[in-house]
Amino acid sequence: MLEGIIIKGIGGFYYVKTTKGIIESRARGLFREDNLKPLVGDKVKIRINEEDNSGYIVEIHERKTQLLRPPVANVTNAIIIMSVKSPNINTWLLDKFLLMAEYEGLQTLICLNKCDLDNKKAMDLKNIYEKAGYDVIITSAKSHMGIDKLKEALFNNITVFAGPSGVGKSTLLNMVSPKFKLETGDISSKNKRGRHTTRHVELLEIDKNSFVLDTPGFSSLNLDFIEDERQVRHYFKEINKYGDECNFLSCLHDKEPNCSIKDYVNKGIISQERYKNYLLLLDEIRNIRRY
Incomplete structure (x- = not known):
């Protein structure tokens, strides 16, 4: 059997990165009986079908963490991307993302993007959230500001990029690694919101032990996982x-x-x-x- 990590799941197929390449795999029916569904980020064991070189997931290793939305496993790091302007920052939404990350026990970094549009606002927000106890970096795809610090934060982690549409998640990831070639979208002139450019959850490899999840954009989070x-x-x-x-x-x-x-x-x-x-x-x- 081969061991690997699920980097993508679409329509019941799971793409597992192994030492022998990426193997398209199905999951064994027993997982359904146990109410267990493989997730992107899962470390798994697969059995190879010699006829067509497809895989069969036979074991899912114990998860260190599990997020509900996006549905991913074994994330160790959360980078919450918010734009200072275009679209304007929503601190209530930022604090909601932070609450989720704290609940999951993730180390968290706040990335304030598009600082070239309003650097004073970016610095004011940086002061507020550093005072609260968070690490904050200020970035600009236009001037390349903060990109090296962003790369450092991704090293040796499975990182989820979280944030609403239009804040520049895909643009920043393309700058971290041009090989990603992620589609980027413009801001709608009608409602000033970003267009969704990421269609599915996918784990992208930066290097051997560093992965990032570019997740579909969303503007709200359900907090029903908090019981009290x-x-x-x-x-x-x-x-x-x-x-x-x-x-x-x-x-x-x-x-x-x-x-x-x-x-x-x-x-x-x-x-x-x-x-x-x-x-x-x-x-x-x-x-x-x-x-």
Whole structure:
């Protein structure tokens, strides 16, 4: 049997990268009985059909991580791409991506792209999110700014590129490795949103131990994987850091009195916008749980 990693899955076929090349494979029926579906990023064992050199997946190794959307396994690194302008940045959506990455336990890097359109805005956002505890890089495909730092972040990781359409994910990946030749799209002049250019989830090889997933663009994330609203406070780094100073251990930093988080917001130690997004996400999860 051969071992490999699934780099793409389309229509029931899984393309497994092995030492003997990429093998088109099917999955054994037993996986369906176990309610287990192979995912891009899965490390697997396959049996080769000598007649046509096709493969049969017979074993899926235990997953280190698993994301729901995009459906991928064994991701170790998340790079969240947001454009400063064209389209304008949506920090609520950024914080939603960050919440998901924290939930999955991924190391996370924020990439603020198209800084050539508004460098001041990029620097202001960088300060906010570095203060919150995140690594941030500023990039521009036009000036090549930050591309070397982006390459360093991808080394020796399976990285998911996340972010809404039109922020420049495919353009940045083409700059990291021109061999990708990913299709890029323009911003619609009517609604200022990006056109979707990535049609399926695919793991792209940068080198032997470095892969990146360019995922279909999307502008919203369902948070129904969070079972309890109290979890949200743990997924905001700065709120988790200062929350123990509240008078009540159960404090959600919402309507409770003598809340240290509100004091830190008023003092400017915690960003007003981050706190506002925290409350919005808290309400969203409450509404999900209500139904």
